[in-house]
Each structure stands twice: as C-alpha cells, then as structure tokens.
Amino acid sequence: MKNPATLPGRVLWNAFFWTYERATWQYDLMVIAILAFVWLTPPDWLGDPTAHGSGPIGWLLDRLR
C-alpha cells in the first residue's frame, strides 16, 4: 500500500496506520487532539449520562452570538 501524495491525505493515512512510538511529537499531537475532543466537546452534544452543560465550546458560541 502506497502513502497518498497530498499532505492532508498523508496526515490522515499516518493517523490511521499508526506506527509512531510514545514520546514522539506525533504522539504529542495525537494526545492534544484527544484531550481537546474530550474536554472541549459539550457533554450535551454527546448526550453524556453523567455530565451536562455546553462546555467551553458552548460558552464561546454563546459569547459570539
């Protein structure tokens, strides 16, 4: 299987076929993306059974309105 030629394609490809070790900058990037999803996604969007509210994104959207 060959890597895709375009940069976004390569990024997605390497994220899916993950071969990076821990404590590499690619690993750090993935950790940041995961933490951003977990902490910034409003619990209401996910229908979280134990947490409620709109979270930081909801707060920001409210401010922008």
Added chain:
Amino acid sequence: MTFTGLVGRICLFPLRAIIRACVVLRIHPNVLTFVGVLINFAAAWALALGRFVTAGFIMIVANIFDFIDGKVAVELGQVSEFGGFWDSVIDRFSDIALFIGLIYLYSHLGRTDYVMITSLAMMFSIMTSYTRARAESLIARCKVGFMERPERIVLFMIGAFTNRMAGVLWVILVLSIFTVADRIILTYRELRTTGREAVV
C-alpha cells in the same frame, strides 16, 4: 523532549521509590500483579456507583501495581514466561472490570445507548490485545495502532477526574476500531509478503 516524554519522566520519579521498596521487601511480582487487579475491581465498583473521582484515585493506585510488577521482576531477577502470561491475563480482567462498572452505571441510569457504546469499546479493547497476541504467533511483531492499554487507562483516569467519561468512551471506541483494523491489515500484508496467507 516531548510533552508526553516529560510527563512520563515526572511520573517515573516517585515510582522508582516504590519499586525500590518492593525489591527490598522481596515482594513477588506475580503478587503485585494480583493485588493490582483486586484494586481495579474496587475502581470498577466506584465507577458503577458513579463515584468517578474516587474511582480515579483507586485507578491510580491499581495501576501503580500494574506498572511496577515488570520492573520489580527485572530487579529481583524473577522474570519468567509465566509472569508475562499471568500479567497479560490479569490485565484483561482489569480492563473488563472497568468497562463492566460503567455498563452497570449506564444501565442503572437507563441509558441503553451508552451501555452499547461501552460494550463496543470493551469488545474492541479486548480485540486490540487479542489481535496482537494472535498476530505475533504468525509474524515477528504487530505493534501498530494508537490505542493500547496505557492509553486506555490514562483516558479512563482523565474521564473519571474531569467527569468526561462519555467523550473518553467515544475516543476509546473509535481508536480501538482503528487499532484492530491496523493489526489485521498488517498481519495480512506480512503473511502475503512471505507467501503464507495461502496456507490453511
């Protein structure tokens, strides 16, 4: 140094003292492994009751045992094939226990959607370990995919301490599916390269 590398080094500092204490007391590494799973059962119980912060603290203690058993085995010169097998088996019990705790909680809350999400996350987490174990009986190495046990455990703790378990379960589910798929594809490709996939 990377951010995760720095966090790892900071965490290793107090763990060295605990490892040294276990070595001085000559505690058998298999006993540490077993104590770890018992403490994880307590964490699962706390999750089932919806006491996430308590569960988070118990998980920290349980996973200290889980982390140090291998290191103590090396220090004591008690590394054995059975020890590796025992550790892997006990780890699966610990994994499943935490998921069952959440399944109990969500079913108690009447949330069948999250019962399903947690069950699927549990299924793919177990398959992550199984695919690697089975693959490595056929090919030399199958260490691909992001979502392995240490990542799962840290995510569980983050979910517990910050009450963001739903997001954590989605991440575990999606990345575990990718990891299992990675391992199946890698094994297929490796076997095809060596011409062994045609052998039944």
